[in-house]
Amino acid sequence: MPPQLRVLVVEDEPDLAAVIGAYLRGETFDVEIAGTGPDAVDMARTLNPDLVVLDIMLPGFDGLEVCRRIRTFTDCYVIMLTARDDEIDKIIGLGVGADDYLVKPFSPRELTARIRAMLRRPRGIGDSSTATSSRLFGALRIDPDSRKVWLDDDELELTRTEFDLLDTLAAQPERAFTRRQLIDAVWGSEWYGDEHIVDVHVGHLRKKLDDDATSPRYIRTVRGVGYGMA
Ligand code: CA
Numbered sequence: 001m002p003p004q005l006r007v008l009v010v011e012d013e014p015d016l017a018a019v020i021g022a023y024l025r026g027e028t029f030d031v032e033i034a035g036t037g038p039d040a041v042d043m044a045r046t047l048n049p050d051l052v053v054l055d056i057m058l059p060g061f062d063g064l065e066v067c068r069r070i071r072t073f074t075d076c077y078v079i080m081l082t083a084r085d086d087e088i089d090k091i092i093g094l095g096v097g098a099d100d101y102l103v104k105p106f107s108p109r110e111l112t113a114r115i116r117a118m119l120r121r122p123r124g125i126g127d128s129s130t131a132t133s134s135r136l137f138g139a140l141r142i143d144p145d146s147r148k149v150w151l152d153d154d155e156l157e158l159t160r161t162e163f164d165l166l167d168t169l170a171a172q173p174e175r176a177f178t179r180r181q182l183i184d185a186v187w188g189s190e191w192y193g194d195e196h197i198v199d200v201h202v203g204h205l206r207k208k209l210d211d212d213a214t215s216p217r218y219i220r221t222v223r224g225v226g227y228g229m230a
Contacts, residue, residue, distance in 0.1 A: 004028060004029065004030045005029050005030065005050040005051065005119070006029070006030045006031075006032070006047060006048070006049045006050050006051075007024055007029045007030065007031050007032070007049055007050065007051045007052070007053060007115075008031075008032050008033075008034060008040065008043055008044055008047055008049040008051070008052045008053070009021055009024070009031060009032070009033045009034070009052075009053045010033075010034045010035075010037075010040040010052060010053065010054045010055055010058065010063065010066060011033070011035070011053070011055045011081070012035045012036065012055065012057070012058050012059055013055075014035070017033045017035065018033075019108065020053060020108065020111065021033050023108035023111070023112065024053075024108075024111075024112065024115075027112050029051075032047055032049070035058075035059070036058055036059045036060040037058045037059065037060035037061035037062060037063070037065060037066050038060045038061070039060070040052070040054070040058070040063075040066045040070075041066055041069045041070060044066075044070040044073075044074060044076070045070075045073060048074065048076075049074075049076055050076055050077065050119075051076055051077040051078070051079070051115060051118070051119070052066075052067075052070065052076055052077070052078045052079070053079050053081065053111070053115075054066055054067060054078055054079065054080050054081065054098070055080075055081045056080060056081065056082055056083070056087070056091070057083065063080060063081075064091065064096050067080070067096040067097055067098055068096050068097070071096070071097040075160070077099050077100075077115075077118050077119070078097065078098045078099050078100075079098065079099060079100045079101070079102060079111075079114060079115065079118065080098045080100070080101050080102070081101075081102055081103075081104055081106075082101060082102070082103055082104065083103075083104050084103065085103045085194070088101045088103070088197070088200070097159045098159075099118055099159070099160060099161055100114055100118055100187070100191075101197075102114060113190060113192075114191065116190065117187060117188035117189075117190040117191045118187075118188070120188050120190075135167075135170045135171070135173075137170065137173070137217075137218055137229060137230075138217060138218075139151055139152045140209065140217075140218055142166060142167060142170050144167055144171075147163050147167075149163065149166065151209060151210065156208050156209070157208075158205070158208060161186060161187075161201055162201060162204060162205045162208070164185070164186040165182060165186050165198075165201055165202065165205060166205055166219075168182060168185040168186055169182075169219060169227060169228060169229050170229060173228070173229040174228075174229075175228060176222040176225050176226065176227070176228040177222075177225075177226045177227055177228060178225055178226040179195040179196075179198040179199075179226045179227075180195060181226070182198050182226060182227065183195060183197070183198060198226070198227070202219060202227055205219065206218075206219060211230075216230040217230055218230050
């Protein structure tokens with residue numbers, strides 16, 4: 001038996017929290033539930049969950065603040081629940097470090113499909129059998145083994161998604177990737193949803209790389225296709 005994964009569900013509507021909790025337990029996750037922002041941070045610290053399912057509107061402080069705070073001590077997966085799909089760009093723009101987003105209302109099956117896809121994504125130090133040397137693009141240096149990125153001599157703080165996206169592009173710098181190909185590589189082939197999620201993460205990555213979409217140094221837009229390295 002593989003070790004049971006621990007999930008912290010943060011949701012202040014008791015009925016919804018109970019439904020999500022019951023469904024995830026049925027999928028053999030070990031589930032704990034928090035109903036406020038402060039409780040979520042405390043429980044994340046003591047439980048050390050593998051994954052946090054995080055509602056945005058919460059009493060105390062909101063899910064964005066919860067995400068910011070737990071990111072100071074854990075690299076666990078975070079999937080955020082939003083009430084409106086037009087909130088997603090804003091949330092990603094804030095760069096709080098969530099891995100995925102789901103718009104309410106969603107079916108429990110959709111949530112578990114997203115979670116399963118997320119858990120298959122690489123995390124932490126990669127497969128040691130595929131040790132790779134640093135990739136260099138002008139002032140940009142990417143080290144796939146330590147998952148660190150430097151611009152000049154400054155180490156950049158990328159989210160796991162941003163790193164995976166950049167590393168996927170950089171691994172085949174001549175290639176033009178479609179959004180779907182990037183989703184398959186970064187989010188997993190079972191991920192489904194708006195492919196526009198790639199654009200918002202690329203936008204955020206460009207900001208951190210101080211890159212300009214109109215005269216890119218690192219990531220270029222391939223019109224009608226997707227993205228590639230410049
Ligand atoms: Ca709520």
